[in-house]
Amino acid sequence: MTDEVFIYALSTCPWCRRTKQWFTDSGIAFDSVDVDSLPVAEQDEAAEKAYKLSGGRRFPVVVINGEVIVGHNPDKFLEHLKGWGG
Amino acid sequence: MGSAERKESLRYLFARVVDPLGYKLTPDEELADFLLEQEVKLEQDHGAPFCPCQGRTRKRAEDMLIVCPCIPFHREHFDAMKRCWCGLFVHKDVSDPDSLPQFPPDEG
Amino acid sequence: MSGPQWVPTIDDSKVRDGAYVPVYPKGVGVLLVRTDGELSAIANKCAHMACPLEGGLLHGGIITCPCHDWRFDVRSGALLDAPELSIDTFATKVEDGKILVELKGA
């Protein structure tokens, strides 16, 4: 069973780094974007997506199989990962 | 002012602001250093030490609520976590900041 | 070292209702503010990052810092969103048409 994971992040946010590191260490493939590292013209659109999903301005925004988790919260990540019985 | 000096002056300014609110700088010095460095860069690029862990919208009324320290505007949420969203500031009684989870305001 | 002292500033008539005037008694940055006819004196220095409050919007006894929009009650000096944080306030009195500001001892 493969999990689909997407991480919205900011390059300035240490918890975003830890979240990516956690997925890497756990051997779970993910896609991600550092919103503030995009070309300026694309930043607003990516940020809006993250804001819509999360209902706020906080990063990281982690989407696991369509479920949205806001913040670096490994317990919550596990709940939603099928490979871990979530 | 050089970046290193600016970082120190933000550290000093902000410690004074958060103290009456019951917060202190995180004892995780590496984290504090990294975050303050990001804020100095954000201030240079965008005119204010915006939060490194929250996104701007270019609407002034919204963006001013995430200039560091943003604790006055997110108090209930941060009090519930015993830390600010970035973890730059923690409640005064916190000695092990890594044990504090990061969760959104509606999941207190 | 001296105790509190009353320092003369400007004419009372210079501070219009709903407006403020910056003064510098003994070099201390103070804003004289009149709101609903009542005079108050606050430090001309924001509790956030020390920007001068001068230039900020004054409305209904609330002054908004021009730098990042923190709002303070001009009578108590308290930050509206967290009253534990405040700017300094000073006592005032009017004698012979002049406003005097009380500075704490150095």
Ligand code: SF4
């Ligand atoms: S979350 Fe913390 S670091 Fe970020 S702006 Fe607020 S107080 Fe500052």
Ligand code: FES
């Ligand atoms: S210095 Fe006044 S709001 Fe930041």
